[in-house]
Amino acid sequence: MRVMGIDPGLTRCGLSVVQAGKGRGVIPIAVGVVRTPAEVPVPERLRRLSVAVNEWMDDYQPDVVAIERVFERGNVSTVMNTAHAVGVLMLAAAQRGIPVHNYTPSEVKKAISGNGRADKKQMTAMITRILGLSEAPKPADAADALALAVCHCWRAPFLARMGPGTAHNAPRN
Amino acid sequence: MRVMGIDPGLTRCGLSVVQAGKGRGVIPIAVGVVRTPAEVPVPERLRRLSVAVNEWMDDYQPDVVAIERVFERGNVSTVMNTAHAVGVLMLAAAQRGIPVHNYTPSEVKKAISGNGRADKKQMTAMITRILGLSEAPKPADAADALALAVCHCWRAPFLARMGPGTAHNAPRN
Known part of the structure; x- marks a missing residue:
């Protein structure tokens, strides 16, 4: 199973692709950040x-997308742009x-570190270790995108057992 | 100038097309509502x-789109789906x-009725009169989409005078 993890945003959008291995093994395939300049009109940024994201999907052909759920927190226009x-x-x-599949930040933190309130430093350290990376992924959005993808790899077997209706399953055309 | 007015939503999305005539004259071209069922996953509804909306754009070739600005008001998941x-x-x-171009509900109400707090009944009556319709447009989302389009027809000359930077102008490709 190939999973694309997305930490959504308009200024910076973290994208990652991982391959679920045996047991809890996860192989990193790609990670990056898409940026769009704040001075460009929102429709053009979108x-x-x-x-x-379509180029990434063409290149890596993910089987499933894990994306962070947006909350109505912080600056109104940032939240709306992210939505x-x-x-x-x-x-x-x-x-x-x-x-x-959508995951809240605390679901991702709990899955990766065992602590729903883990800080960025702890999360980055865990992701670096889990994926066997030689250095920590940067910026934070890239690390978050990897964490989302790993979270889905580990949650997917449980979700599958719970049956349909637990995800935004889009039917194949 | 042909304007598409959009009252955005996932359950019901109001769409309209009008043609700006001489002075404050506006000619209605089309109005309708796109619905997507709540039981379908959000990505598929999108x-x-x-x-x-692409079919509407193919059919009516609008020069500009006027869309209602989303507020963080009401039910969180409805607001997010609308965003x-x-x-x-x-x-x-x-x-x-x-x-x-984005307009707030009160900007539209003020442009159409002179009152930023006009109720739905008053707005529908004004739109029916302005466009010379034989009966009131239904449902409310359709009337709102027409109001947005008329609002833009009337505001556009002022926006043009104020110069660029007042709109989400997407550059032509």
């Missing part, structure tokens, strides 16, 4: 993000019939 | 909305190089 970005990202998955 | 929908709708415009 278009650029759409182009980028617009999530719409565009989920659309890209649905257009390819790729199922989408 | 895909269906995207297909529908996701707005992302998909703005993407469709940007992919065609169509500029997008």
Whole structure:
């Protein structure tokens, strides 16, 4: 199972791809950050993000997308821009019939570190160790995207046992 | 100038197209509502909305899109779904190089009725009269989509005078 992890955003969007291995083994395939400049109008920023995520999906052919759930917290216009970005990202998955799973930040933290309130430093250290990386992934959005993908690899067997209706399963066309 | 007005939503999305005439004259071209069922996963609902709005854009070739600005008010998941929908709708415009303008509900109410707090009944009556319709547009989302389009027709000359930077102008590709 190949999982794309997405830490959504318009200024910075973290993207990752991992391959679920045996047991809790997870192999990192790719990680990166898509940026769009704040001075560009929002619709054009969404278009650029759409182009980028579609290129990633073409290149890495993920079987499933794990994306962070947006909360109404912090700056209103940042939250709204992130929510617009999530719409565009989920659309890209649905257009390819790729199922989408949403995870809250605390679900990801708990899955990776055992602590739903783990700080960024702890999360980065855990992700670096889990994936056997020679150095910590940067920036934070890249590490978060990897954490989301690993979280899904570990949660997927439980979700599968719970049956359908637990995910945003988009039917294949 | 042909304006597409959009009252965004995932359960119901109001769409309209009007043609700006002489002075304050506005000619209605089309109005309708796109619905997606609540029991379908959100990514697939976004895909269906995207297909529908792209069909409208193919059919009516608008020069500009006027869309209601989303607020963090009311039910959290409804607000987020609407914000996701707005992302998909703005993407469709940007992919065609169509500029997008956002208006708040009170800006639309004030432009149409002179009162930023006008109720739905008053707004529907005004839109029916302004467009010379034989009966009131239904449902409310359709009337709101027409109001947004008329609002832009009337505001556009002022925005043009104020110069660039007042709108989400997506550059033509």
